[in-house]
Amino acid sequence: MSFGALSDIRIVDLTQMLAGPYGTMMLADHGAEVIKVESPTGDMTRPNGPWHTDDAQKTHGGYFQSVNRNKKSIVLDLKSTDGRDALLALVRDADAITENFRVGVMEKLGLSYETLRQVNPKLVYGTLRGFGDPRTGHSPYAEWPAFDVVAQAMGGIMGITGPGPEHPTKVGPGIGDIVPGMMLAFGVLAAIHHARRTGTGQFVDVSMLDAVLAVCERAVYQHDITGTVPAPLGNGHPFMCPFGQFPAKDGHVTIAAPHQSFFERLCDLIDVPALKDDKRFASPELRGRNREVLEELLAAATSCFTKAELMQRLGGQIPFGPVMQMDEIAEDPHFAARDMIVPVEQPGSARATRIAGVPVKLSETPGGIHSRGPYLGEHTKEILRRAGFTDSHIDRLQAALPA
Structure with missing residues (x-):
């Protein structure tokens, strides 16, 4: 099935776990043909759940389904001569190959960037390493x-x-994987664009550390300019106030009203108009300087209302949003209208699995989730036939795979 803005792009994907597969998922979601090359034991996430209670098959855990939708799976033993030869055949017609092995692994297999570019000078070789x-x-x-x-x-x-x-904290989602994966997708696309214009492929390198530091851009210039070491500030902002999380009767909300007009409107809407005239809070600079006092006064006011009441008062008036748990997100009309929670077929279960949708919306060539994650090796024959292998050759390859 052909769809999406990237339907003319073919990626040979050797990545595993989360970071690399997330990047190639982004490409697959917009129509690129992503050929997931797996070892005989499969991606390391395949055995991971969670599973539906009626799932007797346990081949498609939630982790694997979420980031491997829209892909095809082929099984090759890259430690064997036949497996390496098959990969070389796939590379001849590919726009890019991606891998996230440790340094030197592909060289030991005889499949380095320098080797593969001899097979296909236009090849983009994308790597993602720590x-x-x-x-x-x-x-x-x-x-x-x-x-x-x-x-x-x-x-x-x-x-x-x-x-x-005193309490440095990990961010909840695996952004140390996901952000590098996004950057891998961007880098591979940029290099494919260059290769199609010039006929020359190139090596694309993403470091997980570099990608995370890039997300922390504010801390870099803050340290350089002020000479201070940025530290955790809870749910606030080092420069702007009010800007962060505030209590409600039944949870928490976020408010970002540092600008004068927003601040004054906030004070009226939560019934503390006197704060507008308090000289301690008369300007954005003063509010930042007196942040702790102001946040305490505002928290006392917001805690008098439920999240729903604050939505009614503040929604659309100032930058505001309730802190939503996943059960609330699953029922919220925004995410339904935006197709951001999407059901996919769940092998082994009568229930579909709902996974996160495609956030980048294109009007003329929309992306989408059109197929579940593949079974291990589900497309081996299809892919190798297209690469010129006979059925008997494919059968020999598969018979030689280690158990």
């Missing part, structure tokens, strides 16, 4: 393995997140 690839800058940590929490810790975001300086 500390980058030595080709673009040799990190002293280049050989270290990394997961999301490592990237969050060393990339700077954990050091500015949490209730205070």
